[in-house]
Every structure is written in C-alpha cells, then in structure tokens.
Amino acid sequence: MADGRNSGTIGGENLLFLTDEQLRQGIEAMFFAYRGFTADPDRILADLAYGRAHHRAVHFINRAPGTTVNNLLNILGVTKQSLNRVLRTLIADGLVESRVGKTDKRERHLHLTDDGRALESRLSDAQRARMRSAFRDAGPDAVAGFRTVLEAMMDNEMQRAYTRLKESGS
Amino acid sequence: MADGRNSGTIGGENLLFLTDEQLRQGIEAMFFAYRGFTADPDRILADLAYGRAHHRAVHFINRAPGTTVNNLLNILGVTKQSLNRVLRTLIADGLVESRVGKTDKRERHLHLTDDGRALESRLSDAQRARMRSAFRDAGPDAVAGFRTVLEAMMDNEMQRAYTRLKESGS
DNA sequence: AGTTTATGTCAGCCTTGTTGACATTCCAAG
DNA sequence: CTTGGAATGTCAACAAGGCTGACATAAACT
Numbered sequence: 001m002a003d004g005r006n007s008g009t010i011g012g013e014n015l016l017f018l019t020d021e022q023l024r025q026g027i028e029a030m031f032f033a034y035r036g037f038t039a040d041p042d043r044i045l046a047d048l049a050y051g052r053a054h055h056r057a058v059h060f061i062n063r064a065p066g067t068t069v070n071n072l073l074n075i076l077g078v079t080k081q082s083l084n085r086v087l088r089t090l091i092a093d094g095l096v097e098s099r100v101g102k103t104d105k106r107e108r109h110l111h112l113t114d115d116g117r118a119l120e121s122r123l124s125d126a127q128r129a130r131m132r133s134a135f136r137d138a139g140p141d142a143v144a145g146f147r148t149v150l151e152a153m154m155d156n157e158m159q160r161a162y163t164r165l166k167e168s169g170s
Numbered sequence: 171m172a173d174g175r176n177s178g179t180i181g182g183e184n185l186l187f188l189t190d191e192q193l194r195q196g197i198e199a200m201f202f203a204y205r206g207f208t209a210d211p212d213r214i215l216a217d218l219a220y221g222r223a224h225h226r227a228v229h230f231i232n233r234a235p236g237t238t239v240n241n242l243l244n245i246l247g248v249t250k251q252s253l254n255r256v257l258r259t260l261i262a263d264g265l266v267e268s269r270v271g272k273t274d275k276r277e278r279h280l281h282l283t284d285d286g287r288a289l290e291s292r293l294s295d296a297q298r299a300r301m302r303s304a305f306r307d308a309g310p311d312a313v314a315g316f317r318t319v320l321e322a323m324m325d326n327e328m329q330r331a332y333t334r335l336k337e338s339g340s
Numbered sequence: 341a342g343t344t345t346a347t348g349t350c351a352g353c354c355t356t357g358t359t360g361a362c363a364t365t366c367c368a369a370g
Numbered sequence: 371c372t373t374g375g376a377a378t379g380t381c382a383a384c385a386a387g388g389c390t391g392a393c394a395t396a397a398a399c400t
Contacts, residue, residue: 134322145315152304
C-alpha cells in the first residue's frame with residue numbers, strides 16, 4: 001500500500017482506475033475543485049464581513065427552517081461555541097430569527113428573515129451557477145457518477161445527514 | 171435564476187439533472203464529501219501539532235520536488251506569508267529542506283527529507299485508502315464522471331495547475 | 341427534589357488566512 | 371558600472387473561525 005505501486009489487474013477485472021496515480025489525481029481534483037466550489041460565495045461574503053461559516057449556517061437554516069441549534073451543530077460538525085459566535089452575529093444583523101421552542105422551551109428554532117433569505121439567494125445563486133455550468137458541460141452520466149463517488153466518500157454519519165436532507169427536498 | 175424553479179426540458183433534450191434541487195444536492199454532496207476527504211489526514215495531523223496547511227505543502231513538494239516557493243504559492247492559492255509560516259515549521263522540524271537556487275539565488279528550491287517523505291506517505295496512504303474504497307464502490311464509469319465534473323468546476327487557472335501536475339504524473 | 345439535557349456565554353488557545361514593512365538578489369536601462 | 375525596479379522570500383502583527391474548559395440557566399425527566 002505504501003510501495004508506490006498500484007492494484008494492477010486482479011482476478012480478470014480491470015482495476016486500472018484504482019492505481020495510486022489515479023487516486024492521487026482524484027485527490028488533487030478534489031482539492032482544486034473545492035476551491036472553485038467556494039470561490040464565488042467567498043467573494044460575495046468578503047464584502048459583507050462574513051465568512052464561509054456564515055454561509056454554511058444560512059444555507060442549512062434555509063434548507064430546514066425551524067431547525068434547532070443542536071441539529072445544526074450535528075450537520076455542520078463544529079462546536080456550539082463556534083456556531084454560536086456565527087449565529088450571534090447573524091441574529092444581531094437581523095438575518096436569522098431565533099424562536100423559543102413551543103413544546104420544549106429550551107430549544108431555539110432558527111429561521112431566516114427576509115434579509116436572510118435575500119443573502120441566501122445571492123450566495124446560492126452564485127454557487128449554483130457554477131455547479132450548473134459544470135453539470136451541463138459534463139452531462140447527466142458524469143453527474144450521476146460524480147454523486148455516486150461523493151456519497152461513497154462520506155462518513156456514515158454524514159451520509160445519513162445528507163440523505164435525510166436529500167429526501168426532504170422540495 | 172432566483173425564481174426557485176428549474177431548467178425543465180428544453181429543446182427536446184432532457185435537462186432534469188439541472189434542476190435547482192439537483193444542483194443543491196450536488197452542493198451538499200460536495201460539502202459532506204469534502205469533510206470525509208480531509209477527515210483521515212486531519213486525525214493524523216492533530217497528533218503532530220500540524221494542520222491541513224502542512225499537509226498541502228508536503229503533498230505538493232512531494233509531487234514536484236525542487237519546486238520554488240513562488241510556484242507552490244500559485245498552486246496553493248495562499249499568500250506567501252501564510253505559506254512561509256508553514257514552511258518555516260516544516261524546515262525547523264527537519265521535514266523539508268530549502269536550497270538556495272543555483273542560477274537565481276533569490277529562489278528557494280524545496281525538497282522533502284526522509285522524515286518528510288515518511289509523513290507524506292502516512293498522510294497520503296490514509297487519504298488514498300478512503301479514495302480507493304470510494305472509487306471501488308462506485309466503479310470506473312462513476313469515477314470518470316466524478317473527474318469530469320470536478321474538472322469542469324475548477325477555475326481556468328486551477329485547471330491549468332491541475333493538468334500540469336496530472337501530465338507530470340509518474 | 342435531584343439529575344439530565346439543551347442552550348448560551350466567557351475566556352483563552354491554535355491554525356491559517358490576511359496586510360504591511362523590509363532585505364536580498366537579479367536584471368536592464370542609462 | 372551604477373542605479374532603480376522587479377522578483378523573491380522573511381518577519382511582525384492582526385482577524386476569522388476552529389477548539390477546549392468552565393459555568394449559568396431553564397426546562398424536562400425520574
């Protein structure tokens with residue numbers, strides 16, 4: 001595995017797509033593509049004194065309105081202190097509303113305000129535009145493969161979060 | 171574009187894979203998968219008081235031994251000051267060697283030491299293991315699609331950097 | 341009543357981005 | 371040959387956003 005070689009062809013099946021060189025290209029593609037993936041929203045956010053952390057919060061609050069802080073924590077995979085700092089500024093700036101839970105008053109349910117939704121749209125339009133262009137260039141079969149590989153790359157926990165969101169889709 | 175709808179079917183071609191919902195799933199898949207992508211090396215690095223930035227530097231120095239600081243800067247897309255801090259610790263810890271350029275003494279050419287190569291192997295074995303497992307689960311066609319979409323998602327500049335590295339592959 | 345759970349806050353640390361200032365080296369125009 | 375600008379790299383200081391730990395509060399559960 002650390003011998004710098006590859007898996008070659010085994011058992012009559014062609015596994016040349018699993019050589020170390022192929023894997024390294026996949027790793028580097030992932031690295032560069034992720035930069036492209038975040039570049040457009042980052043540019044918008046920089047003007048607003050917000051960062052990627054704010055984008056993520058706004059995205060998932062929009063995706064699951066009324067979600068609790070704890071729920072968001074699990075999706076984002078950060079500490080509550082870290083998330084709280086971001087939420088505090090978003091609430092102070094009037095982009096997010098925090099409502100005390102009806103049945104369980106310890107919980108805070110998070111919603112975007114109109115301003116919050118406006119920002120979310122701006123950010124996600126920019127990000128979708130690039131994704132759309134990439135998808136269109138690549139074609140439907142490539143897109144299906146793209147999604148298959150990404151899903152296989154997630155941890156089980158993330159896969160569950162992802163699937164839950166996917167199935168709640170409009 | 172901000173109307174919450176999709177591209178539907180246009181001109182007789184099926185473009186259902188370009189709906190806003192599909193794009194959003196692609197965006198979220200990218201987000202969760204990237205976490206998986208970095209999770210294994212991050213765990214190793216945490217024990218060593220290094221971060222992701224050190225991993226990236228070590229990866230690309232290994233990939234292109236003798237590269238200059240400036241060259242690395244372009245690949246990584248950070249400021250030279252930021253890279254320099256990382257390089258300084260790597261050099262101090264004896265993982266990277268910085269050699270003054272022969273023809274141009276302003277340049278520093280970067281090489282991994284044996285220890286540096288050992289760390290690189292550990293990190294990249296972990297990352298490749300996950301990538302290999304994802305590739306194998308997904309199959310060669312999905313992998314091809316994965317790469318096609320990622321390449322289409324890069325900026326032109328990154329695409330050039332990526333292609334240059336790819337073509338210099340062993 | 342006592343324990344657990346959900347949330348928020350304060351303080352302080354680390355990594356890794358940023359800008360600004362500066363030193364060294366090279367090269368080319370005068 | 372000198373001098374000024376460009377290229378390259380280093381040092382200092384700051385900000386964002388991760389992290390841990392400690393603690394307060396309120397509600398829910400037993």
